[in-house]
Amino acid sequence: MSTMSSANSVSLTSLSETLKGLSTALICTHVAPDPDAIGSSFAMQRCLEAQGVSARVYLVQELPKRMSVFTEGVPYTLSVPDEEFDAVIITDTAVQKRMGPEYESLCARSGKIINIDHHASNPGWGTHNYVDPSAPSASSIVLDLALAMNISVDVQTAELLFAGLLDDTGSFRFSNTDSGAFKSAEILVSAGARPDEVAQALYFSVPRSQLLLQTRALQTLEVREGGRLASLWVDDSMLSECGASTEETEGLVDFARCIEGVLVAVFIREIEGGWKASLRSSHAMVDVNQVAGVFGGGGHPMAAGCRLEGSLDAAKSALFAEIEKVLAKVSE
Ligand SMILES: [Mn+2]
Structure with missing residues (x-):
């Protein structure tokens, strides 16, 4: 359930319709991106691409090494693009400023600011807000959106999302580990995500x-x-x-x-x-x-x-x- 606290809250269905109607999108997430930030934003890119949307991820800093095995081939940029987009989509980011020092110019790339998050503290700062504090991860929400858009989730997208879900639930140990977390995991593993490979990359490859x-x-x-x-x-x-x-x-x-x-x-x-x-x-x-x-x-x-x-x-x-x-x- 999405909290309807903010004036610009949207339902999952209406958000999936909005996403389907885009031609171009810029996808952003928070500074010091964790696996959920990377998983949700890069999976969003792949879902939109599957819908024929030309989408690109913007990152404030280079990809964290441990997530790079999952992001291969997904286009991303480290510099603020000059062009306009149909929408700027931001995942896992409670406070707009957490997008990094360029947050104002990033949001100036479109009149449509789509805020997709699971932090209870998110005030709903977008023009379109889907904030669901009951979701264990932002990646879970992106999965729900993919399902609502009838996108068949491939292995790479499934592993991006599984990485986000696994990490934000502390490997299914934190209080946000509810039945929904396992339902999402079930869908992702059925789609080809390999829990051992994801755990290996995230937790057993420590420098x-x-x-x-x-x-x-x-x-x-x-x-x-x-x-x-x-x-x-x-x-x-x-x-x-x-x-x-x-x-x-x-x-x-x-x-x-x-x-x-x-x-x-x-x-x-x-x-x-x-x-x-x-x-x-x-x-x-x-x-x-x-x-x-x-x-x-x-x-x-x-x-x-x-x-x-x-x-x-x-x-x-x-x-x-x-x-x-x-x-x-x-x-x-
Ligand atoms: Mn998160």
């Missing part, structure tokens, strides 16, 4: 530099609030010491999250002019989206992110103070 970075990050582990809050951080010097890229910080938050008794896990990394915090909750009463919102960020109740300013210590104490407030709602 050595990433493993080194994990050992460094683990040395920063702090557990507080009676064992209910755990945090890790990484700064730029640690990245360069390990020869690791920003992409390789992904998943570090899970080391804090997996500790027994931890209700809120925090991972902080250095970004230009400050810090970026990733927050995870493992308790339905602890809403980290609310915490992220205090700092202008957002996401889901169980997984959210925000930017912080100042020194690491200042950033941490500001963040921990807000987390304390949400933890106070949970009796031990």
